[in-house]
Amino acid sequence: MTLQELYAARVAKGRITPDPAQEAALAPLETIRAKLAEPDRRGLFGRRKAPEGSMGCYLWGGVGRGKSMLMDLFHEAAPVPSRRVHFHAFMQEIHDGMHRARAAGQTDVVGPVAEAVIADTRVLCFDEMQITDITDAMVVARLFDKLFAGGVHVVTTSNRRPDDLYKDGLNRALFLPFIEMVKERMIVHELASPRDWRQDRLTGETRYFVGGGALDDVWARLSGGRSEGLTLRVKGRDLRLEDFASGVARASFADLCGRPLGAGDYLALARAVRVLILTDVPRLDRAHHNETRRFVTLIDALYEAGVKLIVSAEAEPEDLSGTDVFEFERTASRLREMQAEDWGKDASAGQGP
Incomplete structure (x- = not known):
């Protein structure tokens, strides 16, 4: 054929x-x-x-x-x-x-x-x-x-x-x-189509889940039910994403913020993906000081690159951090902004299978 x-x-x-x-x-x-x-x-x-x-x-x-x-x-x-x-x-x-x-x-x-x-x-x-x-x-x-x-x-x-x-x-x-x-x-x-198929598939989609959510279903819809994985080489190190397909990635908070990653890792990630499903974001108390710093840096990188973000977390953005990290007010604001349906429209991925 x-x-x-x-x-x-x-x-x-x-x-x-x-x-x-x-x-x-x-x-x-x-x-x-x-x-x-x-x-x-x-x-x-x-x-x-x-x-x-x-x-x-x-x-x-x-x-x-x-x-x-x-x-x-x-x-x-x-x-x-x-x-x-x-x-x-x-x-x-x-x-x-x-x-x-x-x-x-x-x-x-x-x-x-x-x-x-x-x-x-x-x-x-x-x-x-x-x-x-x-x-x-x-x-x-x-x-x-x-x-x-x-x-x-x-x-x-x-x-x-x-x-x-x-x-x-x-x-x-x-x-x-x-x-x-x-x-x-x-x-x-x-390919000069006027229609953004991935944006259509995200229209009406909840993007911030408090207390968990059906992110397995979201991942299945956006990835087409397959995963090829992605390895990014950053300054001689490998950043591995097991769940990746057609510009859509899924990773946990522990995967991205619980390890000693830095701005270079997050910038490489933001360049490589169009949609990130981030799961299991905990409340960020003083015991999570380093993780909070990394989370702030991650959100900044995704925001600047226009990456669509879907999150499951233990609390609303404004209630996530109990630390004195002054940048977090900005981070919470950006998390809210990134929930808008037209957010990152120019960074969405392609029509699914």
């Missing part, structure tokens, strides 16, 4: 609502799917030759438009080995592999890592490509050049047009060849 036929079948079953912009985006994705179904071109010793034509699709547009859902559809229909992975997690694997190659005394540390990917995968499906780390920015052009040459296709979603990747980043001039590579080697398509 073509992607258009699969999409129509899901519409007929009521699993998704038809959207003309999504339907238009199926054409470039189907071009890549059909190309992958063709026999490999082989060279000397049976090695795959670099395919001709486009090596993938860069699907970008406003959040909540259904990019992740369409990429998942492509991933399920791919006629060759396909791997779906969050871009941050993939780049962490690449850096880990480069570190091992460097420790083994190899001079070309990108080559062996790329070869390992080429051996196992024909198409990579990246959710949320964004470049915020200079270590990623300095390696992606060499990496993707080798992947394309080895016959690996790439389908990725992004909230930014290619020209805006790594915008204002350090040494951005060194990153510009990657932007040109994306525009030359991939089909760039804007």
